[in-house]
Amino acid sequence: MxxxxxxxxxxxxxxxxPVVGGVRFATAEAGIxxxxxxxxxxxDFAPGTTVAGVFTRNKCPxxxxxxxxxxxxxxxxxxxxxxxxxxxxxxxxxxxxAVRASAVAAARALTCTAEEIFLASTGVIGEPMPAEKxxxxxxxxxARLSPDGWRAAASAIMTTDTFPKAATRTTMIGSTSVRISGIAKGSGMIAPDMATMLAFVVTDAAIPAPMLQTMLVQAIEPTFNCITVDSDTSTSDTVLLFATGSAGNAPIAHTKDLKAFRLALLGVLHDLAQMVIRDGEGARKLIEIxxxxxxxxxxxxxxxxxxxNSPLVKTxxxxxxxxxxRIVMAVGKAGEPxxxxxxxxxxxxxxMAREGRVVDGYQEAPVVTHMRGSExxxxxxxxxxxGSAVVWGCDLTHGYIDINGSYRS
Amino acid sequence: MxxxxxxxxxxxxxxxxPVVGGVRFATAEAGIxxxxxxxxxxxDFAPGTTVAGVFTRNKCPxxxxxxxxxxxxxxxxxxxxxxxxxxxxxxxxxxxxAVRASAVAAARALTCTAEEIFLASTGVIGEPMPAEKxxxxxxxxxARLSPDGWRAAASAIMTTDTFPKAATRTTMIGSTSVRISGIAKGSGMIAPDMATMLAFVVTDAAIPAPMLQTMLVQAIEPTFNCITVDSDTSTSDTVLLFATGSAGNAPIAHTKDLKAFRLALLGVLHDLAQMVIRDGEGARKLIEIxxxxxxxxxxxxxxxxxxxNSPLVKTxxxxxxxxxxRIVMAVGKAGEPxxxxxxxxxxxxxxMAREGRVVDGYQEAPVVTHMRGSExxxxxxxxxxxGSAVVWGCDLTHGYIDINGSYRS
Known part of the structure; x- marks a missing residue:
């Protein structure tokens, strides 16, 4: 752009x-x-790293x-x-x-098999991928991998993002301190139906892949699947969670040993999802519903x-x-009881309104003041x-149209 | 406003x-x-007028x-x-x-019962209705009813509409010439789930109400239910079809006697739906899909x-x-096979694209020219x-945000 x-x-x-044991990063200007x-x-992940992932439900991935x-x-x-x-x-x-060539090249560089290389791409759809770049x-x-590369990693994956996004937590598994850190990108084509953008999370805990997958799916639901910028579900949404095992915690005996870890993971995903919505294209106000x-x-x-997602509420x-x-209208059109x-x-x-009508003596002044804020x-x-839920969105402004009316130019 | x-x-x-026998109109400045x-x-409709109607599916009507x-x-x-x-x-x-008071007043003025008066209201939600106005x-x-009032009627029901909307057809039932004319309003909060706005259609044909209802429901499907401005389903969507019987056609023996009428009705609803989408808030381009x-x-x-409805396609x-x-993305997110x-x-x-990739030798120039047009x-x-269908929408522009970011001011 x-x-x-x-x-x-x-x-x-x-x-x-902070450094998370078992992962190193490097970034480059490939000029794609x-x-x-x-x-x-x-x-690059240490040998023995397990992985979990969730992907877009878009039918054209x-x-x-x-x-x-x-x-x-x-x-x-x-x-x-x-x-x-x-x-x-x-x-x-x-x-x-192009995917296979990229995986093969990365596997050669990292001395592993291509099937151990996870890939993600973000940007324009339908243009041939210059794999050679x-x-x-x-x-x-x-040759340049470094354990301190988190900030650079968060920046290298941005597209229309206006700020890099990362979150971190430290928690315990048994008597072992473990870390969870993640980065994310995404600011448009954001709607819940899986990941809604790219996010990569790494922990130094040792956790078997099936257990990791269950925890990731559960943690996605109230975080990434509860944000929306524009109701448009990307073809590339990906959340990957890697567990390097470098912290050296004892094998997990019971899932209840992971209670604190689960909360910390939820915290990281929550923070990342909030940052994505805060970078919603053209957004000037965060909306919590x-x-x-x-x-x-x-x-x-x-x-x-x-x-x-209602354009009338957002405007x-x-x-x-x-x-x-307009809120009443949107409730009514949702198709839910x-x-x-x-x-x-x-x-x-x-x-403001209760039991089908405006509240008696409703005074608009404090609400007007609230509406002038940014949250x-x-x-x-x-x-x-x-049943209850909290979802997050953002307002619809001239900025969104400026950005998306000329994305490819 | x-x-x-x-x-x-x-x-x-x-x-x-043209005049449609059996209906007369009057409009007023009530300062609501x-x-x-x-x-x-x-x-005002002639005695014996039958009626059919379809209404919003919004749960907060x-x-x-x-x-x-x-x-x-x-x-x-x-x-x-x-x-x-x-x-x-x-x-x-x-x-x-307020509804009952209005119906009673109209019934008194027209010398009929309140239950013979159909009502529709459009405008701001949640403000007390000043029925006395x-x-x-x-x-x-x-006292001022006139058979020539179509144009004035189309104007009196406008809100954010920028032009009045009407359509007409003349067709035959058996050997009798009959007319169908209608007016509509609507330019925002337009999404299919029934009528999507207000439309009132009158024919001078004599058609029993159950037959009229069946024809109306069928004709709504490929017309009003295939347009969308902003995916927001109004709480007030209404389409009413009145048949005054003034044309004096013979009683309908078979539904096939209504074949031409059915097509003419479809034509009127199609025209009205097109006008609504052409007046989509802020629209500068009509999109036919x-x-x-x-x-x-x-x-x-x-x-x-x-x-x-995809904001990314519309922008x-x-x-x-x-x-x-973005079109591929929207297809993929629809959740359909x-x-x-x-x-x-x-x-x-x-x-431009076939079988999952861009067409060989695709040349953008004629497409660029097409995109500069208004349709x-x-x-x-x-x-x-x-399975096939045609739907109509419009682009998402700064105008939409200007209109809806300050509707009540």
């Missing part, structure tokens, strides 16, 4: 990222699409998704190769060939996403208009049951 | 609207929300919707009362009382709507970018079956 985007007003600073910035990331799905059941990883600028989607046989840098990358009283958690999430938030009528006369709506903690809280109670 | 919107560049002129324009419409659903099974209509500026949605018991003008309206090769017509329609069209990658390697995409009649044609062949 030729133009530089202003950093999102909702950006968060990159946290301090961008100039004057890194666009390829190679990560990119070639790297197909590759990762094929090798994931083996459960082991030695390398990760990511590029920005070309998504390698809808490239037919040549896309698959990647394969020509893998040896150099392998709490839905209670639904017939189930799933129903609550769907109602929340109907609100978060109302952009215009700082506490237009609860709801009854007009049981519905209550609050903005900024002030209940907008909407609450909806359906009065139907006990 | 305080500001005046520029007329859509996609606007069509109002057609000549707007100043200096008409905002109430009263229509307006009070007039509830009223119309209740009286529709009677199958007969003597009046129609419509206001713009206040949707009378989410007003609880006072909303229902309507009931104070009904007697005056009844033809989906073929789906497993069913329903599946084709869903894929078409996923494309038409690409606004930016005149033939970004077929599709396979990447069978998929073909065309823009402006030029097939963009996208075709997708899924290669899965024989």
């Amino acid at each position: 030729s133009k530089t985007l202003a950093v999102s007003p909702l950006a968060l600073p990159l946290p301090e990222l 699409r961008y100039r004057g910035r890194t666009d390829v990331l190679l990560a 990119g070639a790297p998704i197909t590759w990762c799905r094929d090798i994931l059941p083996r459960g082991s990883a030695r390398g990760l190769l990511v590029n920005a600028g070309n998504a390698n989607v809808f490239n037919g046989a040549s896309g698959a060939a 990647i394969t020509s840098v893998t040896d150099g990358l392998a 709490t839905v209670t009283g639904a017939v189930s958690r799933r129903s609550a999430r769907r109602v929340g996403l109907a609100i978060a 109302a938030v952009a215009g700082e208009d506490a237009n609860w009528g 709801a009854e007009r006369d049981r519905l209550a709506v609050a903005v900024g903690g002030v209940w 907008i809280k909407i609450a909806v109670d359906l009065g139907m049951g006990r | 305080s500001k005046t919107l520029a007329v859509s560049p996609l606007a069509l002129p109002l057609p000549e609207l 929300r707007y100043r200096g324009r008409t905002d109430v419409l009263l229509a 307006g009070a007039p919707i509830t009223w119309c659903r209740d009286i529709l099974p009677r199958g007969s209509a003597r009046g129609l009362l419509v206001n713009a500026g206040n949707a009378n949605v989410f007003n609880g018991a006072s909303g229902a009382a 309507i009931t104070s003008v009904t007697d005056g309206l009844a 033809t989906v073929t090769g789906a497993v069913s017509r329903r599946s084709a329609r869903r894929v078409g709507l996923a494309i038409a 690409a069209v606004a930016g005149e970018d033939a970004n077929w990658g 599709a396979e990447r390697d069978r998929l073909a995409v065309a823009v402006g009649g030029v097939w 963009i044609k996208i075709a997708v062949d899924l290669g899965m079956g024989r």
Whole structure:
């Protein structure tokens, strides 16, 4: 992309990222699409590293998704190769060939098999992937691997992102201290139906792959699957979780030994998902939608996403208009069990409507003040049951149209 | 609304609207929300008029919707009362009382029962409905009813519309010439799930209500249910079809006697739906999406709507970018049966991608020229079956955000 985007007003600073045993990084300027910035990331994992992954549910996935799905059941990883600028989607046989060539080159550089190399690509869809630009840098990358490369890694995978995204936690497994750190990218084509963007998380814990996979799937649900920028599900969404085992914890006897780890993982994914939504294309306001009283958690999430994806709600938030009528409309169109006369709506903690009508003596002033802020809280109670969910979205502004009306130019 | 919107560049002129026997109109300035324009419409139907209707599937419908659903099974209509500026949605018991008061006032003015008066309201949600502003003008309206009032009627029901919308056809039932004319309003909160806006159609044919209802439901499917501006389903969507019987056709013996009528009705609804999409808020380009090769017509329609509702496709069209990658993404996220390697995409009649990759020797120039026009044609062949559908949408522009970021101000 030729133009530089202003950093999102909702950006968060990159946290301090400690070394995580068993993983090293290197980045390079391969010139796939961008100039004057890194666009390829190679990560190297210690022998014995296990892996879990979740991928887009889009029916037209990119070639790297197909590759990762094929090798994931083996459960082991030695390398990760990511590029920005070309998504390698809808490239037919040549896309698959580019994937294989890249995996083979990375495997040679890291002295492992191609089936131990995980791949991800992000960028334009439908343009031939210049694999030689990647394969020509893998040896150099392998020579420069460093355990301190987290920040550089987070930057190399950006596309329309306006700030790099990373999160970290330290927790315990038994008496062993373990770390979990992750990076993510994504700011458009974000909608829940799996990963919704690229995220790579590494822990130094020793955890068998099937256990890792179960924990990842569970942690995705209330984090990445509860954010939406524009309802558009990418063809390349990927979340990979690697466990290098370098921390040397004892083998996991019971899943309850992983209780603290599970919470820490949830924390890392939550932070990353929040950063993605805070970098929503053109976003100037973060929207947090709490839905209670639904017939189930799933129903609550769907109602929340109907609100978060409604262009009329999103533009109302952009215009700082506490237009609860549009929230009511969005609840009603979600297709989930709801009854007009049981519905209550609050903005900024002030209940504006209850039981099918505006609250008596409702005063708009505190809500108007809340709407001028950068973090907008909407609450909806359906009065139907006990299901609840929290989802996050962002406003729809001129910036979104500026960015997406000329992405390829 | 305080500001005046520029007329859509996609606007069509109002057609000549002949008198349709058995219906008369009057409009008034009731000052419900707007100043200096008409905002109430009263229509009077000849005794014996039958009626059919379809309404929003939104779970939070307006009070007039509830009223119309209740009286529709009677199958007969003597009046129609419509206001713009206040949707009378989410007003609880006072909303229902406002509806009843309006119906009673119109019934008194037209000398019929309240249950023969159909009502529709459009405008802001959740503001108390000032029924007295309507009931104070009904007697005056009844005194000024005219068979020539079509144009005035089309204007009185506008909200964010930038041009009035009407369509007409003349056809035969047996040896009798009959007319069908209709008006519509709507330019935002437009998504298929029934009517998607207000439309009122009148024919002078004599057709029993159950037959009329069946024809209306069938004709809605490929017309109003195949358009989308913003995926937001209104709480007030209503299509009503009245048959006054003034043409004096013989009783319908077989449904095949209505074949020509059915086509003419489809034509009127098609025209009205096209006008609504051409007045999509901020729209500068009409998008026609033809989906073929789906497993069913329903599946084709869903894929078409996923494309038409994708913010990334809509902004690409606004930016005149033939970004077929985003079309592929939208197909894949629709959740309908599709396979990447069978998929073909065309823009402006030029097939750009086939069998999971870009077409050999694809030349962008004619597509670029097409994208600069105001009517963009996208075709997708899924290669899965024989289901097909055509849907219509519009681009997403700064204008949409301008309009909806400040609607209530």
